[in-house]
Amino acid sequence: MNFDEYQKLASRTATFSGKQAEIPLVYVALGLAGESGELIEKIKKVMRNDNGEISEEKREEIKREIGDVLWYLSQISRLCDIPFDDAAVTNIEKLADRAKRGVIKSEGDTR
Ligand SMILES: [Mg+2]
Incomplete structure (x- = not known):
């Protein structure tokens, strides 16, 4: 599975309602912060x-x-x-x- 394929499959469960639907990018950014915290914990x-x-x-x-x-991350990218593949490839090229x-x-950031 590549990143674009993952993003497509992951997007099937990206449903937003109420306030989430008004500001989905903010909602997923907050979600990333929360899940990053869970990982770090x-x-x-x-x-x-x-x-x-x-x-x-x-x-x-x-x-x-x-x-x-x-x-x-896939939803912020979307x-x-x-393209999620593009973000991954760009990162590898940068490194x-x-x-x-x-x-x-x-x-x-721009060195
Ligand atoms: Mg979690």
Whole structure:
């Protein structure tokens, strides 16, 4: 499955009503923040409670939260009319360019 295929399948469950439908981009941006927090919380608890050891159960929970984050990213991409594959490819190209120029560990969004 590529990112565009994922986005198409994920979009089948992107239904917005009420206030969500008026401002879907804001709604999904808030959702991304929430799901990112859930993912980070799972990782925090692995550090706090399990000394950083990721059990199979925790790995499954983290995987599911990664999926939740991916869903919201796919919908932000769709609502901004950015092909999801394009966002992924552009990121890889950006990183490759930075690595080539030796600025991968520097700071700044446009380096
Ligand atoms: Mg979640």
